[in-house]
Amino acid sequence: MRLAAIGTGKLGSAILRGWVTSGQLLPAELTLPGRFSGVALAAELGARVMPTNRETVVGAEVLLLAVKPYQLVSVLTEVREALTPECLIISVAAGVPTSTLEAVLSEGQPVLRVLPNTPAQISASASALCRGKSATDSHVATVSRLFSALGLCLEVAESQMDAVVGVAASGVAFVYLFLEALTDGGVRMGLPRPAARQLAAQTLIGAGRMALETGQHPMELKDAVTTPAGTTMAGIAVLESAAFRGIVMEAVRAATERSAELAT
């Protein structure tokens, strides 16, 4: 699969490193533009470099766009005439709808949007994709395969992408807040900070993996560690007295609504 990528900053380089190291993409199949970050990444991965964005996309079957949202339309406008009509366009720019990209491109050019979250940097992303009007099941399968190599990747309707921001993109920061609080709780009760932080972080990883790998409802998993009059129930009662679940749901709502506001 001949793949061109424009945007080799934090996210673009993490995605490309993940694809090459997982074997999804051969270095010889990858072309990058000759900007500073592109040249450095190409040298690291063994990819080809072309002097301009236009030359970078010539002959590409897939184009990954990982520039900032405000740069996306000008980059697409620059390269559109050099694209083959079949080239699949993947944009990871937050908040830019597929219709904005389609308006710049030729009729029928397939477009897909993917929203990874920051753990993409360690190939542990929770990503959602949505398809533009000309993307087929086969395009979705290609992109799902690529992004599943960086963690989890699910297809959602484009109207649900703001909710993905609330749960996964902003959600990562909500989890960091919880991680900090769990750590501080341990320190307050006498644990050394490094031990408290490691135990808290591994507890989040373990709980997440249990939910994904067993497929069990969180309530069942919680019940399994909650003995009558025990320690866990004592803690849960405190969380619930502060409407813990309600406040988390409100945070997801606020982030979702803000994402929709920023896109207009």
Ligand SMILES: NC(=O)c1ccc[n+]([C@@H]2O[C@H](COP(=O)([O-])OP(=O)(O)OC[C@H]3O[C@@H](n4cnc5c(N)ncnc54)[C@H](OP(=O)(O)O)[C@@H]3O)[C@@H](O)[C@H]2O)c1
């Ligand atoms: N960071 C994340 O975890 C994350 C998560 C979800 C979505 N996103 C989305 O991913 C996109 C990239 O974010 P980022 O954090 O990776 O940004 P970034 O580190 O600033 O990277 C942007 C890249 O775009 C390149 N670029 C800018 N203008 C260009 C042009 N005209 N032609 C070719 N390349 C150009 C920059 O090259 P130079 O450095 O050479 O200028 C840089 O490599 C954004 O749209 C963001 O919404 C990021």
